[in-house]
Amino acid sequence: MDGGDLKKVAYYPGCALEGTGHAYNRSTKEVGKKLGLDLVELKDWNCCGAMEVKNIDPKIQTYLSARNLTIAEEMGFDKVMAPCNGCYHNLKKAEYDLAHDEKSVEVNARLSQKAGHKTYEAGKVETIHALDWIKKAVGEEELARRVQNSLNGLKVANYYGCMYTRPRHIFPEKDKGPGSESTSKPHFMDDLLAAAGAQNVEFPLKTACCGGAHSLSDSDTSTKLVLNILETAEACGAEVIATECPTCHTGLEMHQVRAEKVLGRKTNVKILYFTQLLGMALGLSAKKVGVQENLSDPRDLLRQKGLG
């Protein structure tokens, strides 16, 4: 993946970014614009199946992602960028399964033919995350040069969640030594936010699970998992938890409220998308990156830091 061909990539926002993840969609696009990067939204994309459709049948999920990859290919792109961990994970998994599992190839071909569109073949389109996109297309040095409003030592715990790194085998480009992302200790978000002036705290729960798959169907478990993440972040000295997934982000916000209402455990750490933090560092207003939409209202903290 070289920086040049990442200046203009296909964009797969996914359902969450059109709903509760609105601020992530908005801030991602604004950051792209500010950095001179082009996003072209996939035409007539469909849902990736998130964490639900695979439980009905995993091969349907493969098809759902393959259809999106076909659209990217037909629009002339060999890279598609998905900011949502769920979408990113599912596209990656489809890519892996279509390269390694005959049965997946067969079912995908059958469904694609019946649906009347081209059958996606593995290797045509590479899926990247918003983190890969900014890190590879711009990089920390260039980013640091473009910072107009440093994050000023804001103490950040970087939270990557589950789907960005697990399981390892669907991310062949990770764990490839210097410069590559690590599946055990991911650092792309840390690198970008440090370049924007944040002070990253040592946070052991970077890839812990927020229980997002059962946010509503098993809320008590999710609240416990989220509370652990929030309290640990605070114990590590974080003022902000930076997120890069709408499911994690909404889960943290929702169960922060629930932990307070149901368990009487209040936490004050603020939850922001990494693109909101980058956007403000690049000189965009808090409003422009949708900070007013965050439930864990970070506006007072941001004003204190001169970022409001």
Place this chain on the structure above:
Amino acid sequence: MPIHEKSLIRPENLVEHEELVIDGVDVSGHWSTFIKPRTIFDYNEAMQDEIAALPGGENIHRCWQCGSCTNACTVNAVNPEFNPRYWIYLIRLGMEEELLRDKDILWQCVSCNKCTYACPRDVVPEAVMKATAHWMELKGHTPKSNSTHFDEEFASQVIATGKIEESRVIRGFFRKTGQPLNQPWLAALITGLVRRFPLGYLMRMGWATVFRPKTRGWSASRRAIREYVHEREAENRKALGLDATGGH
């Protein structure tokens, strides 16, 4: 001898006499504790094959019981009874009755994939957990779990229109599971959202609940997926020796 590891033995299998004298020796209390002998006759020899026949269960035979999955498990840290390694052991031996003791928590796997990341044998324990929960429901051992209700609501919307609309999924899920929408924490959340989201955006969200977001040109995909789902459901039921008429 007092039994020190009582926690490993189910209370109903421990017998202790408050007052007991044997051959003139007083063995009252813990001096008379013994564990009931246990002989198992009712192995379900088909159980492993049936679970392996469901999507996700394919690699269960590869497990060599190292316990990396349970060690890595997110839910195990919250509830030590949640033990994928043990359940895979029971399934492979066909100890159905033992497995059924945990039927009400088995569906709680959060799909974090820590087990799959840690597994040295490519068992994909996360998928095995899903297959096992699915097996429990198909066999009628458990009613549909909350997780299954959510999955079905979500999937039916994706299949129908190509996209989901979050508030419709949530309303559908709460309706299916008979939960009230006016729980205090949920109300606090919704008022929080309404207060913060820009008005124009809320109007768009409201609009979307009436005019559902759709993927253009989806109808042929919908037909193809529905046909495949029906076929798979029939195959799954057949693999479990059930008649083809039931299902979702």
